[in-house]
Amino acid sequence: xxxxxxxxxxxxxxxxxxxxxxxxxxxxxxxxxxxxxxxx
Amino acid sequence: xxxxxxxxxxxxxxxxxxxxxxxxxxxxxxxxxxxxxxxxxxxxxxxxxxxxxxxxxxxxxxxxxxxxxxxxxxxxxxxxxxxxxxxxxxxxxxxxxxxxxxxxxxxxxxxxxxxxxxxxxxxxxxxxxxxxxxxxxxxxxxxxxxxxxxxxxxxxxxxxxxxxxxxxxxxxxxxxxxxxxxxxxxxxxxxxxxxxxxxxxxxxxxxxxxxxxxxxxxxxxxxxxxxxxxxxxxxxxxxxxxxxxxxxxxxxxxxxxxxxxxxxxxxxxxxxxxxxxxxxxxxxxxxxxxxxxxxxxxxxxxxxxxxxxxxxxxxxxxxxxxxxxxxxxxxxxxxxxxxxxxxxxxxxxxxxxxxxxx
Numbered sequence: 384x385x386x387x388x389x390x391x392x393x394x395x396x397x398x399x400x401x402x403x404x405x406x407x408x409x410x411x412x413x414x415x416x417x418x419x420x421x422x423x
Numbered sequence: 424x425x426x427x428x429x430x431x432x433x434x435x436x437x438x439x440x441x442x443x444x445x446x447x448x449x450x451x452x453x454x455x456x457x458x459x460x461x462x463x464x465x466x467x468x469x470x471x472x473x474x475x476x477x478x479x480x481x482x483x484x485x486x487x488x489x490x491x492x493x494x495x496x497x498x499x500x501x502x503x504x505x506x507x508x509x510x511x512x513x514x515x516x517x518x519x520x521x522x523x524x525x526x527x528x529x530x531x532x533x534x535x536x537x538x539x540x541x542x543x544x545x546x547x548x549x550x551x552x553x554x555x556x557x558x559x560x561x562x563x564x565x566x567x568x569x570x571x572x573x574x575x576x577x578x579x580x581x582x583x584x585x586x587x588x589x590x591x592x593x594x595x596x597x598x599x600x601x602x603x604x605x606x607x608x609x610x611x612x613x614x615x616x617x618x619x620x621x622x623x624x625x626x627x628x629x630x631x632x633x634x635x636x637x638x639x640x641x642x643x644x645x646x647x648x649x650x651x652x653x654x655x656x657x658x659x660x661x662x663x664x665x666x667x668x669x670x671x672x673x674x675x676x677x678x679x680x681x682x683x684x685x686x687x688x689x690x691x692x693x694x695x696x697x698x699x700x701x702x703x704x705x706x707x708x709x710x711x712x713x714x715x716x717x718x719x720x721x722x723x724x725x726x727x728x729x730x731x732x733x734x735x736x737x738x739x740x741x742x743x744x745x746x747x748x749x750x751x752x753x754x755x756x757x758x759x760x761x762x763x764x765x766x767x768x769x770x771x772x773x774x775x776x777x778x779x780x781x
Binding site: 411 | 427430431432434435436437438442620621636
């Protein structure tokens with residue numbers, strides 16, 4: 384196993400995880416009918 | 424590098440490890456109440472499992488005083504009126520903080536757009552127990568004709584399963600939801616149930632996307648290019664037009680969903696011997712006449728007082744505060760200014776203390 388490549392892979396995995404978290408935090412609502420009515 | 428097996432193994436192990444670590448961390452910290460102690464997620468609801476977590480873990484050692492209501496408890500109107508640090512000046516925050524100082528814990532389940540159908544479902548989730556304390560803030564808009572029946576009578580559809588069948592049947596839309604809607608709702612529900620990372624990120628998202636995603640981006644744009652003064656007038660006019668339907672001449676119907684649900688809530692409280700305080704929340708007197716039909720306003724208040732009478736006892740207390748405050752304490756038709764929230768919280772605490780001493 385190439386240790387250098389493995390470590391680079393670990394780094395890319397961490398970056399992908401952060402990107403995925405950003406999608407979860409900033410994406411729109413997945414549920415279409417979750418909140419029918421907004422009032423304020 | 425990209426063709427190296429070691430590289431892709433590293434990517435896989437890293438991703439899997441981080442997902443598992445995040446999931447494990449949340450599965451420990453959510454039941455410990457960590458997120459509820461450090462974040463104010465009141466004012467919105469994102470899924471049924473999250474609401475269950477909130478009820479169960481916000482105050483794991485004792486049953487809190489449950490605050491039930493709509494946007495009156497939250498920050499949406501303060502944010503809409505660009506009040507700085509709006510979330511720290513909401514009615515629910517002032518109540519929670521002042522009650523906390525008296526060693527009484529309160530949990531707000533008030534959310535924007537909540538109707539009595541939603542509150543009935545939340546009451547099912549609370550599972551009232553003898554000795555529980557609840558405060559329900561009723562708002563005139565909850566009884567509006569447009570929420571009397573049909574799909575608009577429930578604001579959060581993930582609460583539907585908590586409603587009795589006869590009420591669920593009355594919420595049916597005229598046409599069934601599209602396949603895409605069913606699929607997205609089903610997927611969202613499945614992920615919220617089984618995946619803590621998804622459930623909690625959806626919950627935390629309301630900290631910035633509040634009252635809605637659109638408002639967040641509009642606010643962001645305003646901080647960069649400045650507020651459009653002309654648009655403020657348009658927003659105000661649109662709001663007035665929208666709320667006009669809540670206050671049109673209409674006598675509340677005892678067979679309509681709002682009063683049917685209120686009856687079920689009160690019956691459940693009476694049966695379980697909970698200490699409940701119900702308040703008809705203050706309305707802006709300036710809106711009486713041009714928007715709020717004065718005769719309906721008077722008659723409906725009398726009707727509600729009569730409706731409440733059989734349930735009012737030593738345990739259940741009702742107050743009509745519809746004309747409690749002057750117009751200067753309101754931001755709009757029913758939401759109070761920062762000073763108004765302070766005053767309202769102080770008056771509610773006095774009322775709760777009085778009820779407790781009875």
